[in-house]
Amino acid sequence: MFEYKLTAQCPETGARAGEFTTPHGVIKTPVFMPVGTQATVKAMTPPELEGLGAQIILGNTYHLHMRPGEDIVEEAGGLHRFMGWNHPILTDSGGFQVFSLANINKIKEDGVKFRSHIDGSRHFMRPEDSMAIQQKLGSDIAMAFDECVSLPTTPEYSREAMERTIRWAGRCREYHSRPDQALFGIVQGALYESQRIECIERLEEIGFPGYGIGGLSVGESHAEMYRVLDALSPHMPQDKPRYLMGVGFPTNLVEGIARGIDMFDCVLPTRNGRNGQLLTSFGKMNIKNLAFARDYTPVDPNCGCYVCRNFTRAYLRHLYTAGEILAARLCSWHNLYFLVNLVNDARQAIIEGRFPAFRRNFMENFMEGAYLNE
Structure with a gap:
């Protein structure tokens, strides 16, 4: 059901053109995914998105869990039917929002305690909870629950978060059971090249049909982002899609593609x-x-x-x-x-x-x- 096919590659840069098959259509890569955080790309209707050429959009697990709740989305027939979008959808794990938006969060090995940014109510999210929510949402691509580290950070804390991300990825892989939904692992390691390389190698041992690169475009310079991608790219599997998360500035897109990235998303076009x-x-x-x-x-x-x-x-x-x-x-x-x-x-x-x-x-x-x- 999920297959990535490389159709062309630039011999000078490594830029890739490919196709990723999903239950709701074939995604031609590289691709930019408009962000529909709360089951809508702000100010745009689905036919308008189709008209401008969008192939796949992104929904957010944290926000949809907060409101209207994954049970309501499931009762409505899943996220595609709920929002009237009959093309591929990717949902992120909610991890970035738990760490960046929640008023208070406390990281434990089992998961994260946090307060809602809406009403301050207390919540706890485990990797298994993220999987359960995303399976009810019914996206074509789900993301493993990870710890996204803010910058600057120390090598010691970056490693701690990277190790936890790998353990949580294993738990997500074990819990995830929906055959019509691909689960991607997420590479962490901040700006430390050796940690990034180690992370992708260990995630490959677990085995995922695609890999996200998280923890970039969070305050580092463009040069630092490119340095990490340059180091990581040769270690990414050739036969799986590569997703650079949260990146959407035009020059970053072109330079990311030059480094073998297949998928991008960002709120920048609608926010700007x-x-x-x-x-x-x-x-x-x-x-x-x-x-x-x-x-x-x-x-x-x-x-x-x-x-x-x-x-x-x-x-x-x-x-x-x-x-x-x-x-x-x-x-x-x-x-x-x-x-x-x-x-x-x-x-x-x-x-x-x-x-x-x-x-x-x-x-x-x-x-x-x-x-x-x-």
Whole structure:
């Protein structure tokens, strides 16, 4: 039911194009996954997501457990039917949110005690609980429960968390029983290359159909992220998908693909869109800037999205200054299209044997105008 097939690879960089088969469709990789934290990609309907080319979206175990609860989702027919999305869905384990959002958390070997960020109620989540919730949600891909370490951290604590993540991965693998749901392990180890390599090797001994790389894009520099990926990439299995968790800045996507990453997700396109920040082929644009008040050109002349084909920078700025909901919708729409299709274009470049030139041209153009009109 779950199979990864490598269809093309760049001999110079190792960038990969592949296909990952799931019960709700074949995912063509590399792929960017819009984040639907609470069973919705903010401001977007499922047909709109289909129209901009999204293949798979992400739901969040912690948030869906808090509300409406996994039992309600299961009674509704599972997450696909509940949210009206008949394509692949990945759910993260809830571990990142337990460690980053909860007001108080206490880590034990058995699991994590925490308070809800909504009402302060007390909760306890074990690896087995994360599996039970995700199985009720019915996603195509579930993630093992892990400990995500904040930075900076010491080698000693990073190792402690990495060891716990491996033990919890074994417990998740043993508990998980849903045959129509793939369970991915998660590689931890902070910025310590040897720990990252050891972690993937030990996770492979447990055996998973895919592997996430967690604990990056949490405050480290881009150079530090790339250093870890450079060290880890040769040790990742060739016949399994590789998922870089929580990464969505355009240059990070292209550089991640150059290092053999297959899957990405991030809240950046919708979060930035709600705040008037637009991603373009020539850098990042603040549409609220006065300079756009009489600018009757598209956001990005190189973009083929619905927004760029139908509206101007002046109109989007007007919507923001008028406080119209449509501003957040249109800017989120454009940003999602931009990232989904950036990754699709990278895939096509890999297949056609021109990825190094694609990478070079994109980086030069994007960085030349980066942070325009901040």
